Amino acid sequence: MELNTDQTRAARHEGSHLLVLAGAGTGKTRTIVARAAHLIGEGVDPRRILALTFTRKAAGELIGRLKSQVGPAAETIRAGTFHAFSLHTMRHFPKAFGLDQMTILDRDDQLELIGMVRAGVLGKGEKGFPKRERIAELISYARNTNIGFDEYLKKLDEYRAGEIEKLKKVFLNYESRKRLRNYVDYDDLLWLFARTLHNERMDDVRRMIAGQYDHVLVDEMQDTNPIQWLILDGLRDDAKLFCVGDDAQSIYAFRGADFENVHSFRERVQGGQILPLHTNYRSTQPILDLANWLLAQSPLKYDKHLESVRGSGKKPKMIEFDNAAEEAAWIVQDVIERQETGTKLKDMMILVRAAWMTRELEAALIENNIDYIFVGGTKLMQTAHVKDLLAILRAVISPRDELAWSRYLRFFDGIGDVTANRIIDKLSVLKSPGDALGKLPEILSETIGKNDSAATILKGLDQVSSGPKTPEEAVTRAVEFLHPIQKKRYPNWPKRARDYELLITLARRHKSLESFLETYTLDPVAATFDTKPEDKDVLTLITVHSAKGTESKIAYVIKVQPGIYPYNRALADIKEIEEERRILYVAMTRAMDELILTRVDERSGMPVFFGSSSGRFPEGGTSDFLADLPDELVERDIQAFRPSPFEDLGPIKPRFRPTDN
DNA sequence: TTACGTCCACTTTTT
DNA sequence: GTGGACGTAA
Numbered sequence A: 001m002e003l004n005t006d007q008t009r010a011a012r013h014e015g016s017h018l019l020v021l022a023g024a025g026t027g028k029t030r031t032i033v034a035r036a037a038h039l040i041g042e043g044v045d046p047r048r049i050l051a052l053t054f055t056r057k058a059a060g061e062l063i064g065r066l067k068s069q070v071g072p073a074a075e076t077i078r079a080g081t082f083h084a085f086s087l088h089t090m091r092h093f094p095k096a097f098g099l100d101q102m103t104i105l106d107r108d109d110q111l112e113l114i115g116m117v118r119a120g121v122l123g124k125g126e127k128g129f130p131k132r133e134r135i136a137e138l139i140s141y142a143r144n145t146n147i148g149f150d151e152y153l154k155k156l157d158e159y160r161a162g163e164i165e166k167l168k169k170v171f172l173n174y175e176s177r178k179r180l181r182n183y184v185d186y187d188d189l190l191w192l193f194a195r196t197l198h199n200e201r202m203d204d205v206r207r208m209i210a211g212q213y214d215h216v217l218v219d220e221m222q223d224t225n226p227i228q229w230l231i232l233d234g235l236r237d238d239a240k241l242f243c244v245g246d247d248a249q250s251i252y253a254f255r256g257a258d259f260e261n262v263h264s265f266r267e268r269v270q271g272g273q274i275l276p277l278h279t280n281y282r283s284t285q286p287i288l289d290l291a292n293w294l295l296a297q298s299p300l301k302y303d304k305h306l307e308s309v310r311g312s313g314k315k316p317k318m319i320e321f322d323n324a325a326e327e328a329a330w331i332v333q334d335v336i337e338r339q340e341t342g343t344k345l346k347d348m349m350i351l352v353r354a355a356w357m358t359r360e361l362e363a364a365l366i367e368n369n370i371d372y373i374f375v376g377g378t379k380l381m382q383t384a385h386v387k388d389l390l391a392i393l394r395a396v397i398s399p400r401d402e403l404a405w406s407r408y409l410r411f412f413d414g415i416g417d418v419t420a421n422r423i424i425d426k427l428s429v430l431k432s433p434g435d436a437l438g439k440l441p442e443i444l445s446e447t448i449g450k451n452d453s454a455a456t457i458l459k460g461l462d463q464v465s466s467g468p469k470t471p472e473e474a475v476t477r478a479v480e481f482l483h484p485i486q487k488k489r490y491p492n493w494p495k496r497a498r499d500y501e502l503l504i505t506l507a508r509r510h511k512s513l514e515s516f517l518e519t520y521t522l523d524p525v526a527a528t529f530d531t532k533p534e535d536k537d538v539l540t541l542i543t544v545h546s547a548k549g550t551e552s553k554i555a556y557v558i559k560v561q562p563g564i565y566p567y568n569r570a571l572a573d574i575k576e577i578e579e580e581r582r583i584l585y586v587a588m589t590r591a592m593d594e595l596i597l598t599r600v601d602e603r604s605g606m607p608v609f610f611g612s613s614s615g616r617f618p619e620g621g622t623s624d625f626l627a628d629l630p631d632e633l634v635e636r637d638i639q640a641f642r643p644s645p646f647e648d649l650g651p652i653k654p655r656f657r658p659t660d661n
Numbered sequence B: 001t002t003a004c005g006t007c008c009a010c011t012t013t014t015t
Numbered sequence C: 001g002t003g004g005a006c007g008t009a010a
Helices: A005-011 A028-041 A056-070 A072-076 A082-092 A107-121 A132-144 A149-156 A161-180 A186-197 A200-210 A226-235 A285-296 A324-340 A355-367 A384-397 A402-410 A417-427 A433-447 A452-465 A471-489 A493-508 A513-522 A525-530 A574-588
Strands: A018-022 A049-053 A078-081 A103-105 A183-185 A215-218 A240-245 A273-277 A317-321 A348-352 A372-375 A539-543 A552-557 A591-600 A635-638
Touching (some): A018 A028, A028 A049, A028 A056, A028 A240, A049 A056, A056 A072, A056 A078, A078 A082, A082 A513, A103 A186, A107 A183, A132 A149, A132 A186, A132 A226, A161 A183, A285 A574, A324 A348, A324 A591, A355 A372, A384 A513, A433 A452
Parallel strands (some): A018 A273, A103 A183, A317 A591, A552 A591
16 A cells, blocks of 8 residues: 555554544545554554444445455454444443333434424414424434534524424423333434443443543544544543544534534644645546635635646536536436447446436436436435335334334224324333234224234234244245235335345344344445445446545536525525535545536526525625636536527527617 | 325435 | 325215
8 A cells, every 4th residue: 555655644643643634535545544554563453443434435435445455454443433333332331321122213213203292292283383304403403513402492593482492392202202112313322322421420331432442543524523522532531533534525514513623623632633635646636726716715714725646637527508407418428428438337426416416317317228326315225115114023023113113003004193003002011022912913903993904914913023033034024915015005116126125135144133123224325335236337326425535537516506506505604605615625526537517507497596685695605606617727518508400490589689679 | 083185385415 | 296284075
């Protein structure tokens, strides 16, 4: 592994805590891997090295590179996301954390539960109260930034006193409902862990945990939030922190990421040192010139200027279209042409701001038989038919998992919210899964009588619970049971049925049904990654957030236009606008050889909200990052206003001139 | 109580 | 294009 002077200095750093300020493409992961290799070479036990990342993708990449470049010794390095590490550790000390039997709530479960308590707090027909999505956001943000919920609401200054009272009630009911049902949500995983690390009366537990590690390597430090910082803080009395981050790539403020963890590293960490990396290995200079220009336009001072070792190359392209269909058609055509001249699909990547923007593109790709995968957005585990499957599996495991029971029961004709709740109420006094299954026939005949639905409900549970010995068998049985009912319910059934094959394969890797369910609640994307064998030549469609840390020879960034970069919703706040700028910066810096930006002049369709006219547009903000783009930085092409030769065959309308009247 | 039709608003990023 | 709110028939 070749390293430059700065990277070598970082990898071999002696002394205590270090922050490596690594700009895009400067070899961040390479440096972490080199650090791990160096430590192991110096005789550090790999089991005493902990590597933490923010996203699963980063974790996967880091683990892969450790294995391939450090060798077998790296296998025992503990590496994963903050969430996975927290869960794993808490599982390891069940008494200290009291988390024996629990179900992890994914985002949908959380919304469902919040929806339930929200309905309980509100009167009938009450309007204008924040939706469950918004409430989930508020609760989560307060947790991740370690602020009390009502304190946060007051600071936010968005809700009136009456609303705050009700929101607090929803929050408290949500918390107690979770406890009652042994649920933990994603935020709880971090919060429960951090809370124990900072509980003075449990310092023995903290010592025990912190004592396991000599070195903690942290990737994407700029994305850590206050709770994650507390976790690092709790681990660092003996362990040395080796953090890598780039403030210009901080794009998770919406999750409470606090890039002060990078900015104020020296103040937060006594004896901490900072070492910057400047040299970019990924992109050619014209691509970096554009990215540098974008950052320089910001009112914030990043003090970043990426220099390419690769030297000059092709100028980025900037292409404008009339509408999204033309944009999609052009991109697909361009992809095809490149493929015909020898470029592999896997060397091309299309970056989008949000998952829904791929709609036209996917249609065009399918039409042209181009293999692609989409990374980000709706996960396999969140699709309706898979949730049906998970519901029956979860119901079998836990009689207290009301969300699973509710979904399973409502799956049958004639059972809605009310009946399902009635049954769940009777179930929830029971403790063990065996009790629940034993009592259920009685409960069902009390509530819905002895009818077809009742018989089918029991049959399904029996099939999944009594015969199977392995998770694979259980999943297979559940699929067999659901199949005839779902086939009628979902129109595109064959496509959905294929997902089940994948789930059965995944289940094969697990010893227990519990571990199978837990793994894919925490890691739903892994399912989609498994479908892409490394060597297969496919095009990647990816959200910018998911793309951080990746690179591609050719990168298309689509819809670089007002309303998207910056995103409409972000326009009221200069901080959010600047985060949007960083998102675009991350997107641009993925490109190695060629960067192609496209934009659509979309006056119709999505309402584009032109800042200054709203009256709320902040000072120094912009609605279009590329409005003042200097011509010499890009090669422009306008595809708009070019009707095909066979359209519009009527008489020619004379061109409008301002002087005419 | 459930199921279904209609109207309306709104469309992010991840663990 | 989708999900939520609301009204209504069975």
